Amino acid sequence: MVDTVIKLTGLKKEFVRKKEKQLVLDGITFSAKKNEIIGIMGPSGSGKTTLLKTIGGILPMDTGSLEIFGEDCTRKMPKSIKQRVGFVFQEHNLMPWRSVEENLKLPFEMYHLKDQKANQERIDEALEIVGLSDYRMALPQELSGGMMQRVGIARAMVLQPDLLLLDQPFGALDALTRKKLRLDFMRFFTSAQKTIVIVTNSIDEALLFSSRIIVLSEQPAKIERVVEVDIPFSQRTTEVAHDPQYNELRHQMIEIVSEQYRQNREEDCYED
Amino acid sequence: MKTKSMLHANKISKFLRNSWPPLLMLVLIIALWEGIVYFFNVPYVVIPAPHLIVAETTKYFKSELLQHWLATVKIIAIGYLSGVPFGILLASLISQSKLAIRAFSPLITVLVTLPTMVVIPIYMVWVGFDINYRAIPVFMNVASIVTLNTLSGFINVEQRLLDLAEGYGASRFQRFFKYIFPNALPEIFMGLRLGCTFSILNVIGIEFITGKIGMGFAVQYFSGLLKMPIVWGCILIVGITGRCMFLIVQLLEKKFVTWTR
Numbered sequence: 282m283v284d285t286v287i288k289l290t291g292l293k294k295e296f297v298r299k300k301e302k303q304l305v306l307d308g309i310t311f312s313a314k315k316n317e318i319i320g321i322m323g324p325s326g327s328g329k330t331t332l333l334k335t336i337g338g339i340l341p342m343d344t345g346s347l348e349i350f351g352e353d354c355t356r357k358m359p360k361s362i363k364q365r366v367g368f369v370f371q372e373h374n375l376m377p378w379r380s381v382e383e384n385l386k387l388p389f390e391m392y393h394l395k396d397q398k399a400n401q402e403r404i405d406e407a408l409e410i411v412g413l414s415d416y417r418m419a420l421p422q423e424l425s426g427g428m429m430q431r432v433g434i435a436r437a438m439v440l441q442p443d444l445l446l447l448d449q450p451f452g453a454l455d456a457l458t459r460k461k462l463r464l465d466f467m468r469f470f471t472s473a474q475k476t477i478v479i480v481t482n483s484i485d486e487a488l489l490f491s492s493r494i495i496v497l498s499e500q501p502a503k504i505e506r507v508v509e510v511d512i513p514f515s516q517r518t519t520e521v522a523h524d525p526q527y528n529e530l531r532h533q534m535i536e537i538v539s540e541q542y543r544q545n546r547e548e549d550c551y552e553d
Numbered sequence: 554m555k556t557k558s559m560l561h562a563n564k565i566s567k568f569l570r571n572s573w574p575p576l577l578m579l580v581l582i583i584a585l586w587e588g589i590v591y592f593f594n595v596p597y598v599v600i601p602a603p604h605l606i607v608a609e610t611t612k613y614f615k616s617e618l619l620q621h622w623l624a625t626v627k628i629i630a631i632g633y634l635s636g637v638p639f640g641i642l643l644a645s646l647i648s649q650s651k652l653a654i655r656a657f658s659p660l661i662t663v664l665v666t667l668p669t670m671v672v673i674p675i676y677m678v679w680v681g682f683d684i685n686y687r688a689i690p691v692f693m694n695v696a697s698i699v700t701l702n703t704l705s706g707f708i709n710v711e712q713r714l715l716d717l718a719e720g721y722g723a724s725r726f727q728r729f730f731k732y733i734f735p736n737a738l739p740e741i742f743m744g745l746r747l748g749c750t751f752s753i754l755n756v757i758g759i760e761f762i763t764g765k766i767g768m769g770f771a772v773q774y775f776s777g778l779l780k781m782p783i784v785w786g787c788i789l790i791v792g793i794t795g796r797c798m799f800l801i802v803q804l805l806e807k808k809f810v811t812w813t814r
Contacts, residue, residue: 339719360722368720374713377812378735390731391721422812 285338285351285442286476287313292345294331305331308503309345318470318477320487322534323497323505324541329480330371330448332497336478337368337446349444364392367437369447373429375421381408382417382430388440400439407435410469429456432464445470447479451486463489464519471514484534488527489517498535499544506537600807601782608762610786618783622790624684625756628767632691634754637639637745639692640699645729646706647700661704664697669755684764691755695748702744706737739813742806749798759789 290403294306305328313319323329337348338358346355349362373390375384385404394400408414409432421429430450437445448464451459467489470477480489489512498505512526521527583603589595590602595603646651669690680686710733718728760769766793775783796808 334716338721338722339716358722363720363722366720370713370717372713374717376714376732376735378738378810387731390712391723391727419813 284315285312286315286317286349287311287478288346288348289336290334290346292335292347293343294328294335294340296331304501306335307503309497309504311495311504311507313478314478316327316474318479318491318521320491320494320510321478321480321486321497322482322484322494322538323502324499325482327497327500328502329497331369332502333448333478333480336416337366338363339368360389360392364440366442367435367440367442369437369445369450371448371450372453373421373426373433375429375432375436377420378419380418381413381424384421384432384438385436385439388436392440403439403441410438411435412465425458426454427462430454430462443475445473445475445477447477449480449482452482459483467517473518481507481529484531484538488512488530488534489521494534496541499541505541508534508537537544560702565639570799589608598779598781601785606782606785606789609780609782610789612743613783613786618768618790620785621766621768622794624766625760625768625791626794628687628691628756628759629752629794631668631685632755633695633748633798634750635688636692636695637699638750640696640744640748641703641741643696644700644703644707645734648704648733649725649729654704660706661697661701664693665701669694670758670762673759677763682763684766687756687759687764687767690759691752694751694755699741699744699750701742702747703737706740707733709740710736738810741808742802745806746799746803749795749802753791753795753798 289312290310292306292309293304296303296305309332311319311460317388319327321332331340335342336349336431338349338354341357342355346353347358348354350365352359352362354362376387379387382404385407386400389395389400404417405414408417411434413428413431413435416424416428421432423434429520430498434447434450437447451462454462462485477490479486479490481490488510494508494510495504496506497503498509508530512521513525513528558748586600586603590600601609635668655676672691676686676690680689712738714732716726718732721727756767757772760767761773764770768787772784772787775787786788
């Protein structure tokens with residue numbers, strides 16, 4: 282039994298923008314154990330999404346190596362591995378020509394899983410979890426932003442993946458919806474017995490979900506800090522805001538983030 | 554049964570509610586037209602009154618106009634119905650290779666922008682005067698406009714969709730049929746709508762130039778005889794034909810494209 286789900290070593294990634302090479306990720310190394318929840322934070326444009334897409338096998342890597350479930354995925358991630366990875370995109374990324382239910386059928390079609398009855402059961406279950414059982418025939422564009430995002434999460438879960446990658450899942454939503462969804466999914470994610478990597482730009486979200494937070498630096502991004510969050514998941518409820526340990530971590534995180542912000546500002550000043 | 558008939562009645566009342574503004578407009582225009590012709594005593598050769606157009610057109614419809622109209626519709630149908638699938642197929646094939654896209658794009662644009670009228674003499678040298686060959690330029694024009702639009706739909710696929718496909722390790726086949734093709738449907742329908750306009754324009758143009766049948770010929774023939782009300786009637790028939798074609802495409806579009814880009 283392999284206990285390490287993700288093993289990423291020395292990931293470097295370059296983009297070519299306007300004929301200029303731009304180093305986005307500069308040597309990222311980390312690993313995730315089974316059932317660990319890892320939060321990834323960093324300034325905007327630091328390559329958080331790029332990092333997550335590389336782990337999900339969507340983007341190729343320039344240098345470095347990647348192992349998922351103990352299998353080498355450096356050059357190309359095999360389809361059998363991709364099948365065990367669920368990806369939630371930043372902005373739901375649903376197909377507007379498919380109804381909610383048909384959107385959830387997509388993963389089964391992609392892997393040629395043809396057991397209609399079993400598939401339907403999984404779809405029903407996923408819709409139940411995200412609370413959208415009454416909207417299976419609706420088209421995505423008929424739903425609100427929060428509902429679309431929940432469909433996106435349901436789609437990532439229908440194949441019951443062992444590894445769930447979430448790219449700012451609640452980022453595009455308004456503050457209230459965001460708060461509500463966060464609490465809705467907190468309980469589910471932490472009890473689902475899955476390895477989860479969640480990219481977020483909210484300190485509260487990172488603290489609420491993760492057992493470990495990786496903070497990236499400005500571009501070209503390196504791992505700047507790793508913060509262990511050793512608050513038991515049972516205590517992470519609406520009441521967590523009054524927990525002294527939580528508040529201490531929160532202060533620590535705010536300091537890290539504002540330190541990054543200050544550095545940026547100083548650099549900007551020098552450039553002038 | 555009762556509910557069904559009530560539903561039917563509901564549909565009719567909804568139709569009336571939605572379409573009374575254009576209907577009212579039509580009635581007003583016709584009334585104004587009749588009035589002006591009557592009061593100013595406009596000669597019917599210059600502007601015939603609507604009632605005269607309808608009367609003359611219906612009188613000649615069965616004996617003369619019907620065969621012209623059928624000939625025109627036949628050519629449109631052959632050209633359009635073969636041009637559309639060919640255009641979509643061609644765009645699908647070209648889109649598979651970046652090199653092919655670069656090689657073919659300028660050529661397709663030229664074919665779209667080139668007025669068919671100027672190439673018709675060449676066609677005639679090649680294939681002769683048989684009226685069925687009129688479908689060839691129509692086919693060429695419809696196929697090129699559909700190819701152009703479909704190809705642009707295939708090329709401009711959003712990165713997020715390709716990312717989604719890549720996350721599942723989609724095969725080339727899956728990526729095209731499950732992501733790229735449905736995503737391009739709005740553009741494909743844009744091509745189909747333009748194809749309607751193009752095909753009518755072409756057929757009428759060709760009929761003007763050559764042959765002794767078709768609505769284009771009828772317009773020339775009856776204006777030569779100074780039977781202007783029939784000429785106006787011919788124009789009306791061509792307009793209605795185009796509108797019906799457009800309507801069919803729109804209905805299909807409404808069924809398949811339920812989103813906006």
